[in-house]
Structure formats: C-alpha cells, structure tokens
Amino acid sequence: MKIAEIRRLVKLVETSEITEIEIEEEGSRIKIVKQQAMSYQQPVQTVFPAGFSGQASPAVNIGDQNTALLNACKSAEIASDNLTKVISPMVGTFYRAPSPEAPSYVNIGDHVNIGQVLCIIEAMKLMNEIEAEVSGKIVKIPVENASPVEFGQTIFEIEPD
Amino acid sequence: MTTTDIDFTFCGSTLIGRSIRSLPVVVSTNNLLKAEALEGIAAEGAVVVTDYQTAGRGRLERQWESPPGKSLLFSLLLFPGDSAGKLQLMGLMCSLGVLGGLTEYSQMTNENRGIPIDKISLKWPNDLMVEKRKLCGILSDAGVDKKGRHFIVVGIGININQTFADFPGNIKNIATSLQLISGKTQYRGLILKSILRRLEKYYQRLKQEGFDWIAAEWLDRSGLLGKKLEISDNNGKIHGICTGLQNDGAMRLSLTDGTNKTIYSGDVI
Numbered sequence: 001m002k003i004a005e006i007r008r009l010v011k012l013v014e015t016s017e018i019t020e021i022e023i024e025e026e027g028s029r030i031k032i033v034k035q036q037a038m039s040y041q042q043p044v045q046t047v048f049p050a051g052f053s054g055q056a057s058p059a060v061n062i063g064d065q066n067t068a069l070l071n072a073c074k075s076a077e078i079a080s081d082n083l084t085k086v087i088s089p090m091v092g093t094f095y096r097a098p099s100p101e102a103p104s105y106v107n108i109g110d111h112v113n114i115g116q117v118l119c120i121i122e123a124m125k126l127m128n129e130i131e132a133e134v135s136g137k138i139v140k141i142p143v144e145n146a147s148p149v150e151f152g153q154t155i156f157e158i159e160p161d
Numbered sequence: 162m163t164t165t166d167i168d169f170t171f172c173g174s175t176l177i178g179r180s181i182r183s184l185p186v187v188v189s190t191n192n193l194l195k196a197e198a199l200e201g202i203a204a205e206g207a208v209v210v211t212d213y214q215t216a217g218r219g220r221l222e223r224q225w226e227s228p229p230g231k232s233l234l235f236s237l238l239l240f241p242g243d244s245a246g247k248l249q250l251m252g253l254m255c256s257l258g259v260l261g262g263l264t265e266y267s268q269m270t271n272e273n274r275g276i277p278i279d280k281i282s283l284k285w286p287n288d289l290m291v292e293k294r295k296l297c298g299i300l301s302d303a304g305v306d307k308k309g310r311h312f313i314v315v316g317i318g319i320n321i322n323q324t325f326a327d328f329p330g331n332i333k334n335i336a337t338s339l340q341l342i343s344g345k346t347q348y349r350g351l352i353l354k355s356i357l358r359r360l361e362k363y364y365q366r367l368k369q370e371g372f373d374w375i376a377a378e379w380l381d382r383s384g385l386l387g388k389k390l391e392i393s394d395n396n397g398k399i400h401g402i403c404t405g406l407q408n409d410g411a412m413r414l415s416l417t418d419g420t421n422k423t424i425y426s427g428d429v430i
Contacts, residue, residue, distance in 0.1 A: 090246050091411070093395065093426040123425045124286035124410055126249040126313070128303045146395040148425070151246060 084134050086156035088149040092123030096145045104145075106156075110138050118156055121149060136160040176206040177237055177364060178357035186229075187211045190236035191316035195302050198312045203238050210235035210353060228327045231338070233319040233349045237357075239364065240312050247372040248313055249425075250410045252287035252301050253379045255315050258363050259289060259297055260382070262356030263339075269351070275343035283383040285412050285429050289319075294337035296320055317356075321347050376406040390414065394427035 088094070096104040096119050105117050112118065112132040121128045140157035143149055187193050190209045197203035213229040241251060260281060267276040284290045289297035297319040305311055320338035328336050339347045366374065380386055385403045392399045392414070399422065401414030412424040 090249075091409075091425050092249075124249040125252050125299060126301045126303055128248075131305075 082160065083139060083157045084136065084160050085154045086118060086130065086132070086158065088121055088151060088153045088155050089130070090121055090123055090128060091151050092121040092126075092128070092149060094143045094145065094147050094149045094155060095120040095122060096141070106138050108138050108141060112136065112138060112158065121155075130155070132158065134158055134160045173354065174206075174358055174361040177239075177361040178208045178354070179206050180204060181208045181210060181353075184209065184211045186213045186215065188216045189214050189316070190234060191300065191302050191314050192216075194236045194238050195304060195314045198238050198306055198314060199304055201307045205238060205240045207238045208235055208357065228323060231321060231323045231327055233321050233352055234317075235353065236314050236316040237360070238312060238314050240310050241364075241367065243311060244372065247409050248303055248311070249286070249301075250372045250375045251313050251315060252299050253410050254363050254367065254375045255299055255301075255317060255360060256283055256287035256289060256297070257375075257379055257382060258360035259299075259317060259319065259356050261359035261363075262352065263289075265359060266348075266352050266355040274347065275345045276339055276347075277342060280342065283379065283385075285383070285385065285406075286410060291337050291342050294335055295332075296337055296339070296342075319352070321349050321352065373408050376408055376410050379410075380406045391430040392424055392427040393430055394424070398430070399424070399427075 096106075098105075098120065105119055106112055113135045114132055116132045117129045118132055118138075119130050121130060136158040138156060139159050141155070142157070143153070143155050149155060184190075184193075187209070190211055194203060194207065194209050197207075211234050214234055239251065241248065244250075260278075260283065263276065263281065264278050267274045267278050280291050281296060282290050287299040288295055297317065299318075300316045302314045302316070303311070304314075320336060322340045323336070323338040324341065325333060327338075339352075386405060388403050390401060390403050390412075392401075392412070399414065399416065401416040401422065404413045404415050404421070406412060407423065414422045414424060416422055
C-alpha cells in the first residue's frame, strides 16, 4: 500500500464518523482506530505485516486496549510536538549511508530539505532511497543502521519548519 | 577502448531497448539513468550500455570490476506502476530475462556458441552463477520522478569475454565469464539484443498479469526448493532449508533449530 493511500485513509477516518477501519491487501494489513474518548482528534495508526502474529489476532483483550491507549498517548505527544514521521514504505534493511565507509546521509539535529535523501532501504538488491517529504530538523532516528525494518515502521521524526 | 562488437541497431522490441545509447565510459549506468529518470528526461524502456564504468557497484556499494570492453554493462528504465511492495521482484524477473536471453543467444543456429546453459544457475535474489562463480549481477535503484511516477532502474553486469588474467586477484576465484565456460569469444551486441527481447516479453506479462507469477517461476527455474542454504546478513550467518519464496520474492527458510525465517536481504553463500 502506498504512503499516499495510507494518508488518504487516515484523513478519511479523521473527517468521518468512522471510528475504526482495517484493510488487508497483498500481504500487508493496516488498522486505523480513532480514540473518541481522547480530547484530540489524531487517529492511531497501527501498521504491520499480516504475518506478524503479535498484532494479527482480531480478539481484543484488556492488554490490547491498554496498548492501544498507550499508542494513542504516544501519538498525541508526537502530534502536540508537531513532528512528522517518516515511515518505511517496504520491508527491508535500513541503511543510513550509501556504503559502510561513507558518512550518514543525515544525523540528528541536521536540517533537511524536501527531496533530500534520508536513508536507503534495501530489499533483494533493490535500493530504495527515502527522501524527506517536508523540510525541517531531524529530531529522532529510532532505527539502528543496518537493521531490518517493517512496512510502516517509523524511521525518522522530523520537526517541520 | 572500443564498442565495435556491439551493434546498436534496433533490437526488435517495441519498448525495452527502443532507445539504446552506447557510451565508452560512464561513472555508472545506473547513476546516469536514475538521474535522467528523476528529471523526467528519459523514456520508459531506455537502455544505456557502456564499455567501462569508473564506479560500477554492487550491493553495499561493492565495486563491480570490469576490464574495458570485456563485460556487457547496461541499465534499463521501467515504470511498472504502483507495485504495493513488490518492486524488488523486478530484479528476479530480470535475472530470468538474462538467463532466457543467453539461452536464445546460445541456440542461434549460424554458429555453435558453445555455452553450457544447463550449468548456469540462479542465485537468490538475482545473480547468475556457474559452479559457485559469478557470471552476472543485478542491482536496482527505485525512485519517484517529478510527476510522481514510481520508476526502477535495473543495472545488469555480465562477464562476457574475460579470461582469468582479466579478473583482479580478489575476485579471480569467485568470478567466471561466458568465454571461460565456452572456450569461445562471444558477441556482446547479439547477447544484449537477445536479453532485451526476452525482458520485453517478461515485462509485457508483468503488465498483463501483475507481479505474482515471478517468484514462482524464479523458484521453479532455480531448483532451490528443499536445498540447504547458508545466508550471510548483517547479523551473521544463517543455515536452513529453502521452503519457498513469498509472493514478494522473500526467501523462506526452515532453520536448523526448527524455526522459520523470512529473508529480505543477504548473500547466499
């Protein structure tokens, strides 16, 4: 599923009476839940591959609800800080530099412009350069270099200009 | 440095290779075509072929060593559309295309090419090997152009007329060429055309049927199902038995400790 499509779905949930939507297609599943009891309108996004058993069960218990609430609070913090998440568009390996010897594309504290390359995600010798979609300051890189990343995983947080 | 054995006349395809540019030297055919794609100045199916790359590269920026004029080095630009996380299958498709093109070339009846096609095997995800020596490597770059179109530049390097003396010391024992396995000088231009024609057929099928046939066809041709494999990734080496490929091309392994693992990146040793 493309990032633009995910954004469209988030917008749909935000602006409609829908409180929850879950879609599965071609090996990926996305679930978007709007927490009505909270004082903000930011929906919670949970994106994970269909085969990830920890999230795939449709049954909801108290623990899951707590987790959802925790996620909601985290998202709210992010929303209140006005940070933009950059998420991985594919499963693969996250590289902060074009080669092991080369300097990182970006570091925490760097200012980036729209279109600037942030990292490479490699899967099966396909090198996918991930570019900034907003200009701003890199405030968090929650993934280690050369680590596996999942579809939809946050790989950068940017404080927009 | 010469390109005399590459004939750049029309190769018979309507898309892939309808525009073939030959450059004696480039930094990297992938870098050139990707830059043009980002700017929106290269058409789908464009092919750039060169005699020598000053910075040809493989996975993790490993250098692709190629004496001038001995290899077939080219890149092609495609716009396969929204691939929903399956764009990496293009590399597998192209390895099938190279193998199919080499097969067609080897069977041209005007001359016995002497190429033992049955000795050429596929190595996950998209290398061609002959008895554990590398014959062909493929590396792809993905991007989005100014119009928001998803594109892929597939870079293909095939060792054609190298002798062992042409390979640097560090790869002498892990590389081979068509000349080495056939004992004959081969024709890069004819090989290029055969491969481009085969790639066009595969690409047309992809446009009609989508991506889902690629992994199954690749697995069938590779003969890897049920084979013991050793895969090196950033966390070390993994041993297991290949239990298949996912629809997105990822390798499924049954590990020696009884667990299963899905591999998206790594080198099969």
